Amino acid sequence: MAIEQKVRLVEELFLGLEKEISVFKSETSLHCLTGCGKCCSKPEIDASPLEFLPWALHLFLNGQAEEVLLELDNSSISTCHIYRPLALIEEYNGSCSNYRYRGLICRLFGYAANRDKYGDLRLATCKIIKEDQLENFNNTEEAISKGLYVPIFTDYYMQLAQIDYKLATTILPINEALKMAIEEVLQYYAYRPFPGGLENIA
Numbered sequence: 001m002a003i004e005q006k007v008r009l010v011e012e013l014f015l016g017l018e019k020e021i022s023v024f025k026s027e028t029s030l031h032c033l034t035g036c037g038k039c040c041s042k043p044e045i046d047a048s049p050l051e052f053l054p055w056a057l058h059l060f061l062n063g064q065a066e067e068v069l070l071e072l073d074n075s076s077i078s079t080c081h082i083y084r085p086l087a088l089i090e091e092y093n094g095s096c097s098n099y100r101y102r103g104l105i106c107r108l109f110g111y112a113a114n115r116d117k118y119g120d121l122r123l124a125t126c127k128i129i130k131e132d133q134l135e136n137f138n139n140t141e142e143a144i145s146k147g148l149y150v151p152i153f154t155d156y157y158m159q160l161a162q163i164d165y166k167l168a169t170t171i172l173p174i175n176e177a178l179k180m181a182i183e184e185v186l187q188y189y190a191y192r193p194f195p196g197g198l199e200n201i202a
Contacts, residue, residue, distance in 0.1 A: 006167075010163060012132070035095070035123060036093065036130075037095060037126060039084060039126050042079070045080060047172065048103075048160065049177045049178075051168045053181050055101035055178070056182045057185050058098075068081075069186070080175065108124070108151060111151065112124060
């Protein structure tokens with residue numbers, strides 16, 4: 001399957017998820033705090049290269065892929081390369097520098113659930129939301145137990161795996177996943193012409 005087709009399928013998956021999360025947020029009133037980047041600033045985030053393939057193709061189409069790959073190769077920072085803290089002393093306040101192309105893990109966390117050892121759905125969200133929006137969080141957990149629809153991590157990663165099993169199931173520290181996504185795009189186009197018709201979508 002061509003890279004462009006994989007990217008379209010990943011973006012279609014993300015679009016469907018965005019609609020589901022939008023409904024979930026409106027029904028529960030749960031929300032991230034404006035300017036909070038605490039979850040993005042954690043060094044132990046893992047991701048798959050496939051969820052960042054749209055980002056990597058975007059960089060390639062804009063002539064930035066090799067430059068960003070070099071930055072990743074030379075960086076010793078383990079937090080997400082795309083995350084931008086406001087300042088070194090404010091690492092928990094910041095934002096995604098390329099929000100449109102954030103990965104699946106970034107989209108799911110906070111508004112999706114995992115199954116516990118009993119098979120019950122548990123919302124996977126941060127301590128800040130649990131503590132600052134305690135009533136909403138408890139009401140949401142109860143509503144989920146009674147059948148409120150919530151996106152499920154494993155369901156979405158299974159859908160991702162149907163697009164490209166290897167790239168979806170290779171789980172790496174996030175910056176390694178970013179690197180692999182860029183390398184995948186650069187290798188694909190090394191002996192192919194620039195993708196026609198995509199010049200204006202970057």
